[in-house]
Amino acid sequence: MTNNTESGNNYYKCDVLIIGAGPAGAALAVFLSGTGLDIILIDKKSHIEEPVRCAEYVPAAFTGIFDFKLKGIDNEIEKLQTFINIKPYRASIKELNSARSTNCSKNNLSDIYPDAGLSSCRTKTEMLLNPLPGNLAPASEIRAPGYIIERKTMIRDWIARFVNSGGRYLPSAKAFKISGSQVKALKEGEKIIIKAQIIAGADGPVSLAAKYAGCSCTHFLAGLNLKYKNPDAGPACRSTKVFFLPEIKGGYAWVFPGQKFTNYGLGLDLGLFCRNKKKPGVQKRLFEKIFKNVLKNTEDNNLGKNNLNPMCGRTKLSSGLIPVSGIATNPVYKNIVLVGDAAGLCNPVTGAGIYNAVCSARIAAKYILEAAAGKGTPALQQIRKEYNDYFKGSLDRALAKRKEISSGWKSQKTPAQFERFVRATWVAFRQYWQI
Numbered sequence: 001m002t003n004n005t006e007s008g009n010n011y012y013k014c015d016v017l018i019i020g021a022g023p024a025g026a027a028l029a030v031f032l033s034g035t036g037l038d039i040i041l042i043d044k045k046s047h048i049e050e051p052v053r054c055a056e057y058v059p060a061a062f063t064g065i066f067d068f069k070l071k072g073i074d075n076e077i078e079k080l081q082t083f084i085n086i087k088p089y090r091a092s093i094k095e096l097n098s099a100r101s102t103n104c105s106k107n108n109l110s111d112i113y114p115d116a117g118l119s120s121c122r123t124k125t126e127m128l129l130n131p132l133p134g135n136l137a138p139a140s141e142i143r144a145p146g147y148i149i150e151r152k153t154m155i156r157d158w159i160a161r162f163v164n165s166g167g168r169y170l171p172s173a174k175a176f177k178i179s180g181s182q183v184k185a186l187k188e189g190e191k192i193i194i195k196a197q198i199i200a201g202a203d204g205p206v207s208l209a210a211k212y213a214g215c216s217c218t219h220f221l222a223g224l225n226l227k228y229k230n231p232d233a234g235p236a237c238r239s240t241k242v243f244f245l246p247e248i249k250g251g252y253a254w255v256f257p258g259q260k261f262t263n264y265g266l267g268l269d270l271g272l273f274c275r276n277k278k279k280p281g282v283q284k285r286l287f288e289k290i291f292k293n294v295l296k297n298t299e300d301n302n303l304g305k306n307n308l309n310p311m312c313g314r315t316k317l318s319s320g321l322i323p324v325s326g327i328a329t330n331p332v333y334k335n336i337v338l339v340g341d342a343a344g345l346c347n348p349v350t351g352a353g354i355y356n357a358v359c360s361a362r363i364a365a366k367y368i369l370e371a372a373a374g375k376g377t378p379a380l381q382q383i384r385k386e387y388n389d390y391f392k393g394s395l396d397r398a399l400a401k402r403k404e405i406s407s408g409w410k411s412q413k414t415p416a417q418f419e420r421f422v423r424a425t426w427v428a429f430r431q432y433w434q435i
């Protein structure tokens, strides 16, 4: 438990070491809090969740995983709208005003744009959040109840709970070697050694722990997300919107509306986009092109230059990898347990992984406790079974669709072909769920 010095290194000892303080690792830390186990949580970042590389949508069932009230729930979402062959488009205030004046008796924009999924648009934020595709309807609108969360607030709260109940959190500590029960890490330039009975790899899509377990992810989407503060408060937008366009190869663009901020982003299949090399410059230019009409720096809305221009410092543009090679074959290897993205639990089509990350942490916590209570590491093998029971069916279907997307994307030559292809491979359409 105490730190001592062994051959000149800082030496720590604990029952469970959790590598990574993202949703999976922080949730695991909080689920194991107060159980009497001695736990260390490390993260290579110096500040929790900075930057946040995420669009921050979680399904409604998310809150049910916790037995405490979650901080950081920002907006309630009801629907998912899918647009195909239509770019996100923000009507300018002038356009909206002229649309209003052509129909002066009506203040409600849903009367003017009946198919755009708007109930009413009274504030600038609402107008910005609703990329009105002229009078075109989304190709699909389905119920998708959930939340836009403020990840940073939420995860910081989990870690505070963990620390308050006696857990040890080491920021700026990057694990670089695992051997048996020992993990070596660099903490602010100094080598530390942590000895743990159980090592939980919650270290995300490019996981050191997964590498040791022999099941690294091999296929990624490259995600880019711009988070900016909404210009004013107002009735929130309740729909997430996704946009499929041929140039967003193997992926899609999104507009996920929070109350305080909005996430704009896109994910591209790295295999299709640039032969597995990440090219942030190319992706950024595509991002700017796709969102030009949403984010253009116009004077007419009185928001000021700095709020809207994605190139300026006041907005947060972050990039990250999304693992899409499916569920890990080996999420438990000796004393190593993988959770979240490290275990390949991100959905290979939607790229959503927060819910599964936290669910997997719940499952892992249960068997880690059993192992610590005397059953030993064999108890951990149950984790693989439960992961398969919970996640494998939906992730295997998504993986098959991902393969279809990767191999078929470039063969869609006409808009009609492209639309049929998206309908067959995207979760919002019946065809996706047919065998």
Ligand SMILES: Cc1cc2nc3c(=O)[nH]c(=O)nc-3n(C[C@H](O)[C@H](O)[C@H](O)COP(=O)(O)OP(=O)(O)OC[C@H]3O[C@@H](n4cnc5c(N)ncnc54)[C@H](O)[C@@H]3O)c2cc1C
Pocket (backbone or CB within 6 Å): 019, 020, 021, 022, 023, 024, 025, 042, 043, 044, 045, 049, 053, 054, 055, 056, 057, 058, 173, 174, 175, 176, 202, 203, 204, 205, 206, 207, 208, 223, 224, 225, 265, 318, 319, 320, 321, 322, 339, 340, 341, 342, 346, 351, 352, 353, 354, 355, 357
């Ligand atoms: C642009 C983008 C948008 C997304 N949008 C959504 C969305 O709207 N909804 C959704 O459900 N999912 C979304 N995802 C996916 C989601 O972010 C992940 O599935 C989720 O974060 C997985 O959580 P995790 O804890 O497993 O991994 P991560 O969130 O990646 O956390 C891993 C942590 O481990 C740390 N770490 C890594 N290596 C080491 C090391 N060697 N030593 C110490 N620490 C280490 C990292 O610093 C990080 O804090 C998105 C992903 C991207 C990139």
